Amino acid sequence: xxxxxxxxxxxxxxxxxxxxxxxxxxxxxxxxxxxxxxxxxxxxxxxxxxxxxxxxxxxxxxxxxxxxxxxxxxxxxxxxxxxxxxxxxxxxxxxxxxxxxxxxxxxxxxxx
Amino acid sequence: xxxxxxxxxxxxxxxxxxxxxxxxxxxxxxxxxxxxxxxxxxxxxxxxxxxxxxxxxxxxxxxxxxxxxxxxxxxxxxxxxxxxxxxxxxxxxxxxxxxxxxxxxxxxxxx
Numbered sequence: 001x002x003x004x005x006x007x008x009x010x011x012x013x014x015x016x017x018x019x020x021x022x023x024x025x026x027x028x029x030x031x032x033x034x035x036x037x038x039x040x041x042x043x044x045x046x047x048x049x050x051x052x053x054x055x056x057x058x059x060x061x062x063x064x065x066x067x068x069x070x071x072x073x074x075x076x077x078x079x080x081x082x083x084x085x086x087x088x089x090x091x092x093x094x095x096x097x098x099x100x101x102x103x104x105x106x107x108x109x110x111x112x
Numbered sequence: 113x114x115x116x117x118x119x120x121x122x123x124x125x126x127x128x129x130x131x132x133x134x135x136x137x138x139x140x141x142x143x144x145x146x147x148x149x150x151x152x153x154x155x156x157x158x159x160x161x162x163x164x165x166x167x168x169x170x171x172x173x174x175x176x177x178x179x180x181x182x183x184x185x186x187x188x189x190x191x192x193x194x195x196x197x198x199x200x201x202x203x204x205x206x207x208x209x210x211x212x213x214x215x216x217x218x219x220x221x222x223x
Contacts, residue, residue, distance in 0.1 A: 042213040042214055043201065043203075043211075043213040044213070045210055045211065058210060090155050099208070100148075100158040101158065101211065102158070106155050
């Protein structure tokens with residue numbers, strides 16, 4: 001039982017490049033979310049999904065896209081990377097609305 | 113605009129002490145209040161959570177106190193140990209969808 005798996009763990013991008021952060025969970029959880037963590041700002045919600053085919057925006061969605069074609073996977077796409085997107089990104093999942101999230105180990109992204 | 117305000121930013125206690133971390137919110141629609149523990153290089157891990165229909169919840173050495181009228185909740189760590197040294201985040205959510213996190217408290221427990 002791997003839980004929530006994020007890849008890659010580290011990434012350096014040049015400004016303007018695009019990339020996809022991968023997230024997969026093997027717990028059959030309906031809810032999945034992406035957060036970014038920045039010093040002094042806690043975790044901020046980027047996008048979330050309450051089931052396959054359903055996604056919605058969080059607090060800071062600009063510059064990011066998501067899709068949820070399967071229950072297991074919830075990739076996060078950076079369309080045109082900017083230095084302001086330098087952060088640690090966490091994917092999380094939970095069974096339903098009555099539970100807290102289980103987080104992955106994070107992806108540390110640097111945009112130069 | 114920070115939906116959940118957390119204090120203090122950092123905290124140092126002696127082993128065996130009882131660190132207390134406080135959070136406050138404004139939105140009375142919040143109905144789920146979890147606390148997360150995060151070690152360096154790791155993702156946050158759910159520690160304990162409470163709903164607004166109870167005033168206190170204990171799990172092991174961790175206790176949440178909840179004051180609905182004051183819109184505040186706090187985490188108490190009894191008999192703190194050096195292994196409890198971590199960053200702690202409070203959070204709040206409405207119907208379990210969007211979670212709003214505090215800015216975190218870095219706890220150091222001195223042996």
